[in-house]
Amino acid sequence: MITFEHIQSFFFVLFGLFSFIAAIALVASAVVRYWKFAHKQSDENAEDLKEVMTYLKNDKERIEKLEENQKVFKEENKLMLRALEKLLSHEVDGNHTEELVAMRDEILDYLIEK
Numbered sequence: 001m002i003t004f005e006h007i008q009s010f011f012f013v014l015f016g017l018f019s020f021i022a023a024i025a026l027v028a029s030a031v032v033r034y035w036k037f038a039h040k041q042s043d044e045n046a047e048d049l050k051e052v053m054t055y056l057k058n059d060k061e062r063i064e065k066l067e068e069n070q071k072v073f074k075e076e077n078k079l080m081l082r083a084l085e086k087l088l089s090h091e092v093d094g095n096h097t098e099e100l101v102a103m104r105d106e107i108l109d110y111l112i113e114k
Contacts, residue, residue: 079110 086103089096 076110079107083107 083103086096086099090100
C-alpha cells in the first residue's frame, strides 16, 4: 500500500531530479553564454587589430615618404651651401668665376634631373 511517506519520498526524489536537471541546464547556459562572450570579444579584438594594423601601415608609409623627402632635402641643402660658398669666395676676392659657372651648371643639371 502507498503511504504518505512513499508519496513524500517520491516527490522528494522527483524534486531532487528536477533540481539536478535545472542545475545542469544552468551550468550549460552559463558555459554557452561565456563561450559566446569570449567569441564575441575575440571577433571584436580581431577587428580592432585589423584597424590598428591599417593605421600602422599608413604610418609606416608616411614615415618612409618623410625619410625620402629628408634625403632629398639634405641633398638640396648641400647644393645650396656649396653655391653660397662659391658666391662668398667670389665676393671676397673677385675671382673664381669659372667655379661660379661650374656651380651654375651643376645646379641647372640638378634641377633638370629632378
